[in-house]
Amino acid sequence: MRHHLIITTIALACVSLLQAEPKATGRPITIKAVDGLQFDPPQARMKPGQTVLFRFLNRDSNDMPHNLVIIKEGALEEIQKASMQITPEAIARGYVPDHEAVIKGSKLIKADEGDEFYFTAPEEKGVYHYVCTYPGHSSIMYGALYVGKGAPKLHTDKNVPQVVRNQALELENAKKNVARPFMRRYFMTNAGPAAIGVALPGDQNYCWDAGNCRLRYAWTGDFINYGSTSRTNGSQQVSPSGKVYWTGGGDNLTYTISTGDDSLKPDFKGYQLINGTPKYTYHFGELVVTEFPQTQDKALVNTISVQNASAPIKVYAKGNVTSNVGTREGDYIVVNPADAQNIQLTFPAQ
Amino acid sequence: MKHLLTSTLCSLLLGAPAMAEFFWEDHYLIEDITLPADIDPQIGGLDMNEDGDIVACFHRGQVMTYDTSADKWSLFAEGLHEPLGIYAEKGGTVVVVQRPEITRLHDTDGDGKADFYETVCDDWGVSGNYHEFTFGLEKDSKGNFYIALGTASNGSGVRDEIRGEWNDAGGLTHDRFKYNNAIEEQSWASKKKGTARMYARVPYRGCVLKVSPGNRKAEVYATGVRTPNGLYVDEHDQLWVSDNQGDWVGASKVHRIVEGGFHGHAASLLWDPKNPVTDAVPASIPPAELNKRRTKAPFLLPQGDCGNSITQMTALQPEFSNGTAGNNLIVGEMNHSHLSACLPDTVKGEVQGAVYHHLKTSTIGAGNNRLLYSPDNKSLYIGKTHLSWPGREGIKKVTYKGKPFLVADRVQLTETGFDITFNAPITDIGAISDYLIESYVIAYYAGYGSPKNELRTDGITKVEAKGNVLSITLDKLEAGRVYDIRLPSSITSDLSDIAATRYWYTAHQILD
DSSP states (O other): OHHHHHHHHHHHHHHHHHHHSSOSSOOOOOEEEETEEESSSSSSETTOOOEEEEEEEEETTTOOOOOOOOOOOEEEEEEEEHTTTHHHHHHHHTTTTOOOTTTEHHHHOOTEEEEEEEEEOSSSEEEEEEESSSSSTTTOOOOEEEEOOOOOOGGTTTTSSSHHHHHHHHHHHHOOOOOOOOEEOOOBBSSSSSSSEEOOOOEEEEEEETTTEEEEEEEEEOOOOEEEEEEOTSOOEESSSEEEEEEEOOOOTOOOESSSSSTTOOEEEEEEEETTEEEEEEEEEEEEEEEEEEEEEEEEEEEEEEEEESSSSEOOOOSEEEESEEEEETOOOOOOOOGGTTTEEEEEOO | OOOHHHHHHHHHHHHSSSSOOOOGGGGEEEEEEOOOOOSSSOOEEEEEOOOOOOOOTTTTTTTEEEETTTTTEEEEEEOOOSOOOEEEEETTTTTEEEEEEEEEEEEETSSOOOOOOEEEEESOOSSSSSSEEEEEEEEEESOOOOEEOOOOOOOOBSSSSSSSSSOGGGGGGGGGGGTTOTTTOOOOOHHHHEEEEOOOOOOOOOOOOOEEEEEOOOEEEEEEEESSSOEEEEETTTTEEEEEEEBBBBBBEEEOOOTTBBOOOGGGGGOOOOOOSSSSGGGGSSSHHHHHOOOOOOOOOOTTOSSSEEEEEOOHHHHOOOSOOOOOOEEEESSSSSSSEEEEEETTTTEEEEEEESSSSSTSSOOEEEEEOOTTHHHHHHOOOOOOOOOOOOEEEEOOOSSSOEEEEEEEOOOSSEEESSSSBBOOOGGGGOOOOEEEEEEOOOSSSOOOOOEEOOOOEEEETTTTTTEESSSOOTEEEEEEOOOOOTTTOSSSBBSSEEEEEEEEEEOO
16 A cells, blocks of 8 residues: 555656656757847747747846746737736736736746746747736737748848847848948947947948047958847947958057157047048147048058148057058057158058 | 716716716827838937927937928938937037037038037046936037936946046946956856946046037036936026936936036945045945935935836926916826926925826827927927837827816925915815825935835815815925825816826925
8 A cells, every 4th residue: 555655656756757848859949038128039930849948048137027928829919918917916927917828938037047948839830929928028028939930031020029120120231231331339349438330332341439539440241240139228339240350459548649748638529421431530639630441442541641740650550551651660650740641551451 | 988988987886976087188189200110219319400390319329300291201310329319409400419429410511411420528438338328418598518427237347448537436446347357257247246236437427517618528517316317408597307216316306406416326426526435435425424415306206106217308388288387397207108297396495396197198108208399389299218128119299289178287385285276276176085195205325216214194184275276284294205195086177177186295395
């Protein structure tokens, strides 16, 4: 009798273990909650009837709780409505709506934590959604789960939020190069916080820093990698999409011009757009300086003009940069006042 | 028809005379402005140029003009860094404030697009922390610009390369805030525990700045703000700034800025030009000590009940509100579907007053970031955003239909209670038992938001209507409390039923 009981208990325990870890028939799917009330990725694919491990990670730097709720096809609006209820029962369920359209829901997850669960896709092909049902989030925080169907390109996908489509569209446009030259200001990697990114014709791109008024790096190919999702609160640093072929190095006290007077700092005055290409102006003590980086014969050429120079000046030109005037001295080209109004630095992309 | 049904239902259910009901949309038309399809429709700033076109700046850095009669948008400028304020000048130039600078946009060749981006002022620090928003942009009658710098959040750290000199008062060095420091291989999550909730370690974060014409230097005009997402210069050149609930900010508030004043958030005291904190972490200074320096905000909007994240203010124009001309303000709200009206009162020389919800209707929606009147003041454009927080997108146009309604113009503290002055004589004021007044204290401390401390239900001894004025007498009044006043919805007039029944009065002072 007692043995039977023990055996039954063990058998039951085995069954529940088996239930806890069903056999996966596909690769795990990881979906993160990220800044901007977004899921990354905003699209996922499964085969009908397939079982996979879902990993849900909350990586929202704003300390916001999120969940991930997989719902039936066509039920998005209903679930969005249902998720607005803040009742003790809803809180107890981790804000997973008590609704027949809910197929599977994660726990409510704090920032920097995660949840895992096995999920078996419905046998029926279709477009399902995963939604964060924390109150106030569902109107823009959802993704599309394509079961047995191909997903359209993100910027045309009506099953993802408009903000996600728009970000994807911006990325597409940047890739197409149709609008070169153009410029964007973001926080950029390897530059100060007042950086400017510029896409020039001929697949040339550069980062110019309005904080210390100098060229920071240059690259060829696509413009900027906005990341898999653009963090709309602005915390993200963007980085070049293409191949960086020149990096200026130095630090935030390195300037284009050096006169030997270490107390001087550039005073940024702004830029003109000449056929869409920016030409920067700043003051450096008595000196009035313009910098005008352009594409010339497939290379990046920065034309620098220094007014009011009365003594030789040094121009920062680290690496294999060549100059039309002056003589090289370490990382600098030394230029006489007479030549200072038309200095052309060439940055050859190899 | 809908009203009739509702009223009938009410009568049936309650077996009583129909309850008075007020619907904002009987008096306002709420429409969506169509935006270009290929733009992220989050609005950072709205203004109107001399031609009567709306000039708007967008989250992704564009500035566009909108010809309201032709319903046509055109691109004026692009590539700006999170612009959150705009000012259209006479002569066609447009000034925007972006994260790193104030920029004047010139169209020198007259082709309708800006071709000269003039840096007016970039004299403040930027650490790369996402919460260091730059808010603005207002201009007074003397041509001075005002902006306000958001503090950094310990939701993340700062970058290795920053603009402006790091202030390590109290031993908090730059290294301790770098969140991608590969050498230490420490994630920000473990580092943040050692930092205050909001910090201001590069120049002038948490300050209101004044930039006078032709001056490249910014002047610290006032200190003590946290997330000042709303500036307004009134017709007397008085600057008002809104702030969001958080550490040191027990409730969202509307500040009446005093030149040289400290308005409560501790972090910016590093940058006080006259008496800076140089040897301590500001958040560790006892609140009682800071309270002696503090200029209190005239309007507190307690979290959840009254306001969550409040935004831009402007005058509450009588053409829009059908009230009496006065110094009343209207302020936007991010998290809820309403705007708030602020009604100033002066007690013992100190400005304080009451707040009620104007346009509390679901059609308005949340995310109400920027406000702009049409030239006739009858329409209010509301620019929306969320920037990853709760909110919405796009622009709503709200137009007063011209059908008057009953609204409070003033809430004045009396020696024994409150006088609420309406724009018409009132009747059906009900009995004392139809009123509820609760009061509580909003704490000033380093913690995040304030509970309703010392909450109590106040005893009402008399309610009385004299023409336009509703007088409420309390058994006692106490300074330093917020009074949450709830009136019966039966109050009515020849114009309409009462539009707003709930008022939050901030009583820093009482009459002796």
